[in-house]
């Protein structure tokens with residue numbers, strides 16, 4: 001079978017590799033059909049993903065079809081179409097024992113820490129497959145991206161009617177906006193890219209979009225919230241400057257959720273934090289229950305996936321498209337590889 005492997009930053013190789021062995025008890029052999037490409041993949045390609053080790057088969061946003069299952073697997077059967085939860089957890093550590101499988105002490109993410117799905121066939125733990133009888137393969141591959149936003153919104157326990165500011169209108173920020181709106185929050189988008197803000201307004205129905213390049217964000221937030229400021233602030237930029245500025249935006253008693261990340265220190269003024277009794281949370285990956293919830297919401301028509309996919313390529317042509325997909329000015333929201 002064909003496997004596309006990232007050999008080193010900037011260079012993919014197409015390998016003719018043997019297909020995986022038969023699935024063991026608890027495992028499933030799947031045919032990969034769709035691979036979503038995201039920031040993690042593009043950073044690994046560009047060589048600015050810290051601690052990334054090469055060579056690596058990328059691909060963690062997968063829409064697959066089950067070919068065979070190992071002994072004891074009843075969750076899925078051959079022919080089922082599934083989304084893959086790519087977070088392989090140890091099931092023993094304190095986080096796993098408490099159900100926080102997304103931040104397992106020994107977490108291995110497919111396509112990041114271990115080889116992923118840029119290939120034709122793959123063996124995965126059957127417990128990490130989330131089937132749907134009605135979702136398209138494209139939609140199944142989008143579930144992981146949506147999961148990052150869904151989990152962040154679950155962390156925040158948003159209440160209907162509250163103002164939720166989402167900083168950063170890239171794919172992760174867009175996912176946060178969709179789930180925050182689904183929870184009934186009044187969403188305010190903040191970005192410095194006018195085209196992305198226009199996308200939020202037109203395709204996601206976000207009522208308020210602030211262009212941080214032109215407008216004073218704090219003043220505009222005060223005006224939009226009639227002086228209150230938003231009670232929940234999500235930062236999906238991964239930019240240290242933005243994350244540190246985010247401490248100025250929540251209302252007293254409010255909360256900040258860091259969805260994006262960077263390799264470095266976040267500092268903040270303690271009186272500014274304490275006076276308003278802020279809550280600061282990290283949000284990492286997503287949990288099994290988030291996958292099931294998202295599939296249910298898409299099936300019910302409450303999450304619309306039509307705006308997401310802007311670029312496509314077949315597996316054989318995907319490698320040569322990475323330089324283009326890594327440039328934001330090409331308007332890429334989500335590139336999808338078809339296998």
Ligand SMILES: [Zn+2]
Nearest residue numbers: 038040061145
């Ligand atoms: Zn991703």
Ligand SMILES: [Zn+2]
Nearest residue numbers: 090093096104
């Ligand atoms: Zn664990």
